[in-house]
Amino acid sequence: MSFYRIKQFYWAINSKLNNKDMEFLKKNLSTQELNLFLNLSVHEQKHCINVAYDVERVCKSQNINSKALLKASLLHDIGKCVKKLTIIDKSIIVILDKLSKGRLKRLSKFQKLYVYYNHSEISYEILKRYNCDYRILYLVKNHHNDEIKEDVELNILKMCDDRN
Template sequence: MVYRIKQFVWAMVAKMSIEEKEFVNHYLSEKEKELFYKLRVYEQKHSLRVANALKKRAGKDQQVEYIRLGLLHDIGKSEYPLNPIEKSIIVVLDHLTKGKIQKMSHLKMVKCYYYHGNISYNLLSEAGDYNLLFLEAIKDHHSAKETSNSLLKALKECDDLS
């Protein structure tokens, strides 16, 4: 619960520095940047934290792929960008209903919260040519299923900590 409060505070004060924008611009293509910058600033900052956590885990030859994975994993949230209050409401309702609110996925805010991985997968599939393991990691980063995909394992761990 303390972590959720910390996330809320981060969301309320989020700002992108010039250095952070340069970092994003260095690693993403024009189309990817277009998708990334549609995210709310607090979601951009979260993606940067995930990208930096993944960078620390990656070997030298994997860094670019891991950074890009972190930056792009939540771009599906741009389809219906939730403000921090809306996101807090969904998180509380998810907890109170023990996930049953997911059945109301006809509501855009619920659909975006639960299915942003699938939306991200679809957006990236349309935007370019990506490795299947990369796309799978993005699509399933909130899935509970077991996997041998090292990208997915790393993304899940870093996303949960950021």
């Protein structure tokens, strides 16, 4: 799908993201990543953008320059896009099935809960297929992992995620 078509589709269903948001997304994501991002619900898109703005502010104040962290901020909850099954890529179904060891098909009424509790892992698996670099995958996979405390960038992501 061309960027023009994505944008057209996007404006048709979504009036809550403004021009500034769209420019920010285009600056920090590839067309392929943006396409994926726009599968999130408007509410989730807004959350991710606000987390990323917050991360950018914190990075500036601490003199940290990390493209990986910004991208991870925008994509950290991307696994939640699997709730919108009408737009979903078939490969995502394969991922879900693999992660749940086949249980998902039988327990479809638990799908939403499953996605909610496992979205870091689902996000990681999706982004792995998009050839995201290792550092982004690591940040996304661990954004709800309380056992890792020494990673400065991960801590910024967790803090900004919590307050947005």
